[in-house]
Amino acid sequence: MPLSDEDFRAARRQWLRAASLLPMGLVAPAVQAAAGPDGQAPVDLQLHALQTEAGPWRLAFGSCARQSKPQPIWSAIAAAQPHLFAFLGDNFYGDATTADELRARHAEFAAVEALQAFRRQHAHVAIWDDHDYGVDDAGGEYPHKALSQQLFCDSWGEAADSPRRSRSGVFQAYRIQAQGRTVQLILPDLRFNRTPLLSDPGRRTGYERMMAAAQRGNQDPIPGWYVPNPDPAATLLGEAQWQWLDAQLAQPADLRILCSSVQLAAEGTGWECWANFSADRERLLQTLRRQRAENLVVISGDMHYGELSRLDAPGLYPIWDLTSSGLTEVWAVPTPNSRRQQGVVAEVNFGLIEIDWAARALTLSVRDGAGRPRISQRVALDSLRLTSGPDSAPNASQRTL
Numbered sequence: 285m286p287l288s289d290e291d292f293r294a295a296r297r298q299w300l301r302a303a304s305l306l307p308m309g310l311v312a313p314a315v316q317a318a319a320g321p322d323g324q325a326p327v328d329l330q331l332h333a334l335q336t337e338a339g340p341w342r343l344a345f346g347s348c349a350r351q352s353k354p355q356p357i358w359s360a361i362a363a364a365q366p367h368l369f370a371f372l373g374d375n376f377y378g379d380a381t382t383a384d385e386l387r388a389r390h391a392e393f394a395a396v397e398a399l400q401a402f403r404r405q406h407a408h409v410a411i412w413d414d415h416d417y418g419v420d421d422a423g424g425e426y427p428h429k430a431l432s433q434q435l436f437c438d439s440w441g442e443a444a445d446s447p448r449r450s451r452s453g454v455f456q457a458y459r460i461q462a463q464g465r466t467v468q469l470i471l472p473d474l475r476f477n478r479t480p481l482l483s484d485p486g487r488r489t490g491y492e493r494m495m496a497a498a499q500r501g502n503q504d505p506i507p508g509w510y511v512p513n514p515d516p517a518a519t520l521l522g523e524a525q526w527q528w529l530d531a532q533l534a535q536p537a538d539l540r541i542l543c544s545s546v547q548l549a550a551e552g553t554g555w556e557c558w559a560n561f562s563a564d565r566e567r568l569l570q571t572l573r574r575q576r577a578e579n580l581v582v583i584s585g586d587m588h589y590g591e592l593s594r595l596d597a598p599g600l601y602p603i604w605d606l607t608s609s610g611l612t613e614v615w616a617v618p619t620p621n622s623r624r625q626q627g628v629v630a631e632v633n634f635g636l637i638e639i640d641w642a643a644r645a646l647t648l649s650v651r652d653g654a655g656r657p658r659i660s661q662r663v664a665l666d667s668l669r670l671t672s673g674p675d676s677a678p679n680a681s682q683r684t685l
């Protein structure tokens with residue numbers, strides 16, 4: 285039975301306490317940055333984790349959970365004992381063309397007992413993607429986005445005065461004291477302000493034809509139908525959110541994790557990704573350089589498979605993008621990605637980042653429905669610095685499978 289709003293908020297406070305996460309932002313914003321150009325104050329919610337136990341600090345994440353399907357993967361995720369879980373979007377499938385449909389889909393989401401039980405027991409943060417925002421591949425044109433914003437905040441237990449209810453989108457950032465180090469989570473909203481996608485009609489053959497080709501044994505990668513939009517006004521984030529993101533990247537952090545609902549590093553997939561908005565992606569890379577924002581890795585979802593990509597840009601450390609998509613959904617059609625390093629994992633999966641502060645290293649992994657690592661990559665923290673050092677050589681990161 286779904287929880288009432290009041291019960292849910294009480295449960296949320298309980299799991300935060302249980303995980304020793306004190307959400308100061310629920311009481312008072314820890315950092316109140318200058319108001320953005322749209323008059324909304326970007327607020328950095330600060331979480332304090334008091335964990336002192338030995339061993340790696342663990343962030344698990346996942347995306348694409350259809351509410352009509354069984355979700356046994358939550359027990360495998362719980363067994364990984366994450367300190368925090370990040371829902372990266374398509375957390376349910378709204379696909380709603382009317383306000384009533386959108387409300388009904390949220391009610392269905394609240395009734396997914398395996399997922400909601402996990403939420404009651406584990407600290408978590410969330411951002412949406414197209415399907416739980418509105419409809420497939422939706423952007424700023426979605427007519428019910430104001431309602432969707434409020435329903436999102438209701439379903440994820442945001443307070444009545446949460447800035448996520450009044451901004452131009454549900455973007456949010458968190459700082460967590462993890463074993464004495466600062467982890468910054470940045471969750472941009474890639475839907476609310478996104479300008480229209482550009483598609484290649486010649487490639488728009490439909491999902492069914494692609495799946496039929498794959499089932500016939502075609503192993504040639506089949507790209508989707510979206511192409512980069514050369515319009516300089518084309519944007520994923522919108523200007524107000526850019527001002528907010530710029531301010532977040534100026535904050536100090538021992539590790540920053542950009543929680544992107546769509547892939548950032550991937551190139552040539554033809555599906556939704558930052559590459560379709562190349563000016564925005566270049567702006568992000570330029571912002572990292574200008575703010576000297578080090579120690580950043582990306583996690584992403586949306587693709588219905590897991591993989592690991594890496595973007596190498598001049599004057600920057602390697603940008604690792606660990607994609608986990610498929611809490612229930614799986615896309616078995618081979619998809620191109622020139623930045624792919626490992627994968628794909630075309631079965632249900634979740635992602636895990638383990639932070640070993642003593643060894644100054646991360647382990648990035650994609651795990652299958654039984655919790656077994658199917659992709660694993662060790663990344664030295666010192667390889668995520670802008671200045672060269674003895675550990676920033678190319679072999680500082682190694683595949684561990």
Ligand SMILES: [Fe+2]
Pocket residue numbers: 373374413414415586
């Ligand atoms: Fe999506």
